[in-house]
Amino acid sequence: MSSCSRVALVTGANKGIGFAITRDLCRKFSGDVVLTARDEARGKAALQQLQAEGLSARFHQLDIDDRHSIRALRDFLLKDYRGLDVLVNNAGTDPTHFHIQSEAAMKTNFFGTRAVCTELLPLIKPQGEPEGAETPVYLALLPPDAEGPHGQFVQEKKVEQW
Numbered sequence: 033m034s035s036c037s038r039v040a041l042v043t044g045a046n047k048g049i050g051f052a053i054t055r056d057l058c059r060k061f062s063g064d065v066v067l068t069a070r071d072e073a074r075g076k077a078a079l080q081q082l083q084a085e086g087l088s089a090r091f092h093q094l095d096i097d098d099r100h101s102i103r104a105l106r107d108f109l110l111k112d113y114r115g116l117d118v119l120v121n122n123a124g125t126d127p128t129h130f131h132i133q134s135e136a137a138m139k140t141n142f143f144g145t146r147a148v149c150t151e152l153l154p155l156i157k158p159q160g161e162p163e164g165a166e167t168p169v170y171l172a173l174l175p176p177d178a179e180g181p182h183g184q185f186v187q188e189k190k191v192e193q194w
């Protein structure tokens with residue numbers, strides 16, 4: 033790690049789609065990968081799982097419902113990286129039963145994600161710094177029969193598969 037390193041960060045990365053994206057970033061992203069989780073023990077267990085696979089990431093606690101937690105992460109990114117190159121807003125609760133759990137889903141999936149964007153999007157480094165950083169918008173889709181995360185991303189007004 034150095035302040036010149038590119039850095040990618042995934043929220044809610046201790047399991048599920050977030051963990052799978054983190055694993056792929058560890059394999060393919062040229063820079064540091066930060067695995068975040070609201071629960072430190074679960075986050076560190078996920079980190080150990082990556083390490084067992086020969087992959088390397090850093091851990092930082094992040095509860096997207098907690099503004100203090102988000103700001104602590106922001107300060108860490110500014111101190112160690114002077115910004116952020118890739119933000120994957122994955123953390124959230126299952127929206128399948130939205131009619132039953134609408135309050136919890138709105139709190140985390142909407143207001144929590146909005147709070148993360150408010151604090152972290154200003155840190156996103158401008159394109160071209162240091163080596164052509166891009167900030168595409170990812171749309172994750174995972175039907176029940178999928179073998180892994182895939183979906184589409186929108187970049188420069190074009191939709192591509194991943």
Ligand SMILES: NC(=O)c1ccc[n+]([C@@H]2O[C@H](COP(=O)([O-])OP(=O)(O)OC[C@H]3O[C@@H](n4cnc5c(N)ncnc54)[C@H](OP(=O)(O)O)[C@@H]3O)[C@@H](O)[C@H]2O)c1
Nearest residue numbers: 044045046047048049070094095096097122123124125174
């Ligand atoms: N799977 C699908 O088909 C599908 C469809 C539509 C949308 N999504 C969305 O895609 C995302 C990932 O889905 P998934 O199936 O991988 O879900 P998952 O297995 O339930 O994982 C959700 C992750 O978000 C974390 N999280 C929940 N609340 C959080 C908070 N307040 N702060 C930080 N982290 C929090 C969870 O942490 P804990 O382990 O501590 O609970 C967990 O790491 C979710 O936002 C989900 O709503 C998924």
